[in-house]
Amino acid sequence: MVCVGSLKGKLISQAQEVSRLRPELGGTDLEKHRDLLMVENERLRQEMRRCEAELQELRAKPVAAPCTGCEHSQESAQLRDRLSQLQLEVAENKSMLSELNLEVQQKTDRLAEVELRLKDCLAEKAQEEERLSRRLRDSHETIASLRAQSPPIKYVIKTVEVESSKTKQALSESQTQNQHLQEQVAMQRQVLKEMEQQLQSSHQLTSQLRAQIAMYESELERAHGQMLEEMQSLEEDKNRAIEEAFARAQVEMKAVHENLAGVRTNLLTLQPALRTLTNDYNGLKRQVRGFPLLLQEALKSVKAEIGQAIEEVNNNNQELLRKYRRELQLRKKCHNELVRLKGNIRVIARVRPVTKEDGEGPEAINAVTFDPDDDSIIHLVHKGKPVSFELDKVFSPRASQQDVFQEVQALITSCIDGFNVCIFAYGQTGAGKTYTMEGTPENPGINQRALQLLFSEVQEKASDWEYTISVSAAEIYNEALRDLLGQEPQEKLEIRLCPDGSGQLYVPGLTEFQVQSVEDINKVFEFGHTNRTTEFTNLNEHSSRSHALLIVTVRGVDCSTGLRTTGKLNLVDLAGSERVGKSGAEGSRLREAQHINKSLSALGDVIAALRSRQGHVPFRNSKLTYLLQDSLSGDSKTLMVVQVSPVEKNTSETLYSLKFAERVRSVELGPGSRRAELGSWSSQEHLEWEPACQMPQPSARAHSAPGSGTSSRPGSIRRRLQPSA
Ligand code: ADP
Ligand code: MG
Numbered sequence: 001m002v003c004v005g006s007l008k009g010k011l012i013s014q015a016q017e018v019s020r021l022r023p024e025l026g027g028t029d030l031e032k033h034r035d036l037l038m039v040e041n042e043r044l045r046q047e048m049r050r051c052e053a054e055l056q057e058l059r060a061k062p063v064a065a066p067c068t069g070c071e072h073s074q075e076s077a078q079l080r081d082r083l084s085q086l087q088l089e090v091a092e093n094k095s096m097l098s099e100l101n102l103e104v105q106q107k108t109d110r111l112a113e114v115e116l117r118l119k120d121c122l123a124e125k126a127q128e129e130e131r132l133s134r135r136l137r138d139s140h141e142t143i144a145s146l147r148a149q150s151p152p153i154k155y156v157i158k159t160v161e162v163e164s165s166k167t168k169q170a171l172s173e174s175q176t177q178n179q180h181l182q183e184q185v186a187m188q189r190q191v192l193k194e195m196e197q198q199l200q201s202s203h204q205l206t207s208q209l210r211a212q213i214a215m216y217e218s219e220l221e222r223a224h225g226q227m228l229e230e231m232q233s234l235e236e237d238k239n240r241a242i243e244e245a246f247a248r249a250q251v252e253m254k255a256v257h258e259n260l261a262g263v264r265t266n267l268l269t270l271q272p273a274l275r276t277l278t279n280d281y282n283g284l285k286r287q288v289r290g291f292p293l294l295l296q297e298a299l300k301s302v303k304a305e306i307g308q309a310i311e312e313v314n315n316n317n318q319e320l321l322r323k324y325r326r327e328l329q330l331r332k333k334c335h336n337e338l339v340r341l342k343g344n345i346r347v348i349a350r351v352r353p354v355t356k357e358d359g360e361g362p363e364a365i366n367a368v369t370f371d372p373d374d375d376s377i378i379h380l381v382h383k384g385k386p387v388s389f390e391l392d393k394v395f396s397p398r399a400s401q402q403d404v405f406q407e408v409q410a411l412i413t414s415c416i417d418g419f420n421v422c423i424f425a426y427g428q429t430g431a432g433k434t435y436t437m438e439g440t441p442e443n444p445g446i447n448q449r450a451l452q453l454l455f456s457e458v459q460e461k462a463s464d465w466e467y468t469i470s471v472s473a474a475e476i477y478n479e480a481l482r483d484l485l486g487q488e489p490q491e492k493l494e495i496r497l498c499p500d501g502s503g504q505l506y507v508p509g510l511t512e513f514q515v516q517s518v519e520d521i522n523k524v525f526e527f528g529h530t531n532r533t534t535e536f537t538n539l540n541e542h543s544s545r546s547h548a549l550l551i552v553t554v555r556g557v558d559c560s561t562g563l564r565t566t567g568k569l570n571l572v573d574l575a576g577s578e579r580v581g582k583s584g585a586e587g588s589r590l591r592e593a594q595h596i597n598k599s600l601s602a603l604g605d606v607i608a609a610l611r612s613r614q615g616h617v618p619f620r621n622s623k624l625t626y627l628l629q630d631s632l633s634g635d636s637k638t639l640m641v642v643q644v645s646p647v648e649k650n651t652s653e654t655l656y657s658l659k660f661a662e663r664v665r666s667v668e669l670g671p672g673s674r675r676a677e678l679g680s681w682s683s684q685e686h687l688e689w690e691p692a693c694q695m696p697q698p699s700a701r702a703h704s705a706p707g708s709g710t711s712s713r714p715g716s717i718r719r720r721l722q723p724s725a
Helices: 002-025 027-060 071-148 151-289 291-342 401-416 433-437 446-460 518-535 539-544 587-611 623-627 648-669 671-681
Strands: 345-351 368-371 374-382 385-390 393-395 421-426 465-477 480-483 512-515 547-558 564-573 637-644 718-720
Touching (some): 071 151, 345 587, 401 421, 401 564, 421 433, 446 465, 465 623, 587 637
Parallel strands (some): 345 393
Antiparallel strands (some): 374 385, 465 547, 547 564
16 A cells, blocks of 8 residues: 555656656747747848848939039948948848858757657656556555455455556656656757757847947948938038029129110110211212212322323432432442552551461561551561561451451452452462461351352342352463363363454353352362362462462343443462572472462562553463453452461561562552662562563453453353252
8 A cells, every 4th residue: 555655656746747847848948939039030130121121212312413523422432332331241141140040940940859759758658657547546446346355355465466566567667767758858958958059159149240230220320311411512502503693693684684774775875876877878879979970080180190290200210310320430430549549459468377387496486566556567577687568458467367358348349340350369388378368168268258248249239230250260380271160170271362352361161150159159169179189189289389260250230221340350379489499499399489480470570560550561471460461450459468477487488578568569659769669679589580572451341341351252161050959
């Protein structure tokens, strides 16, 4: 009995235990958790949907008036970027959330499985209990029936006892089963604990996500706020602009109204003016109708007046032309007189500076000085004795090419008026003859400056005169004349008398180039120079022993009268005047010296004869004087530039040159002294010669006869220079 009672008690306690375990097992708790999670999930999902909707709304909102480049648009672009970033993050979070949801789902499934198993276990337990209580009830009934039947009770007790051992066995079995179930419950608890932990972590994750979402929301809200502000400011701007435009329009409108009023009043005042204008116009119209007649009359009278005026002007012109011609004649006369007063033959000296070539030491010291008050005096110290000379002009070493040219300028321009001019450079070799005549490319001498002057003068007169300028270049060496511009420079040329009986001379075959510009002249000079250099190996030496002539012919026609003039300018760089020692020189050098001597003496004689106005001038005594006969005789003009070296070692030659110069100049002093001078002159070395046969004085100047002179030289080669450019 006791045994049954204890079994009963045990059973009850076990049932109690089971019922206690049931809530502990947490079936309902898990369910609660799951429900909570589900609710949470659902809430999050709703929140997400709201966010999306808001986003969509923001995206759909029209972008406020596009104001490209403004600060707002930049900001809104930034916000848009930030928004897209946030969207990306939201999408990431969404995927994370869905993963978590999946996990929660899996866990919920597993929980449901565990619960199912637990339910099975509990059902089994209930069945077992049921079975056990049924058996206990049966046993109790059996015991009661056995008590009613007393004798067999002992037997029944015995059977019960036997049966009780069976029950014991069943109890132990149920105990082990119970044990097993408890173990399972512990295991389930463990699983539950893990799941709780997982749930906890998922809770944390969810709260993190929620915080992030909250952050994004605040960000969104801020962006939204900014956008609103921006829109508001834009709206305000727009309103302001509209207001301003409106105000402006109102002001303008007012002005227009005022203008309109003014115009209206103007119109009112203009109407009477228009009326008077119309009247005037009608009056004018009437007048115009009668105008042609009036005009015809006026024209007739004006024509008559003009005709009269033209006649008067013509008369005046004729008078002026007459006066002009008279003036021209007078000018020519005056010029002639001036040159005559200066002397048709003038002698000047030019002293070159001391150069490096003069060397150093006592031989190179300066022996020439000048008079500071008189530019026609030159002093020389020769062998310790001072000697002075008076010439027409003396140029010191300081004189420039331009200074010297200034002195000869008047001579050159007289060539345009039809005079013949000769300019000679005389002096020992190295005294500066070539420098004075040719000069250097940077500092040209008389030759180039003369041609330039001729060009400019001719151009100035171009309205009344037509001029042509042509040049020839020749050389006289050992009394042979050569053409420096010809194709065969070595060919000897002859000087001939014109067959027309005019008594004029010409050189058949002498080349003449017509020049029109400085470039042409330079080409001619270059050509002559090349001819000379190819001909002679030592040009310097050769040129010092030959006379170089540049002959410029200026021919002019007066456009109004047809009057023709021809003037010739002869520029001569003479051979060196130095005397060759009689003992030292022989052969060709002696011959050269003799020729130079002869021609320079002849030049001196001719000039002397001209200046002393002798009846006979010995032109024929040398090629040079013979060639220049036309240009030396008559009212031609001659200038002798005596070149002088200033240094001590050349004083003897300098003395000789200056004596020559002074004598040439002093020839004109008077008929009595003329002879005396000539007498002393012929004692000089290069004047020792016998006068040649008498020559008739040339009758007329070449220029005075139209078509005569050099322009009509038969047989002379004449070419027009073709500028290569
Ligand atoms: P020439 O022709 O009489 O033999 P150059 O004209 O050849 O003499 O002159 C001899 C040297 O003296 C040249 O080097 C020349 O440049 C120089 N010379 C001559 N006169 C002058 C001057 N007035 N100024 C500067 N140098 C000069
Ligand atoms: Mg020279």
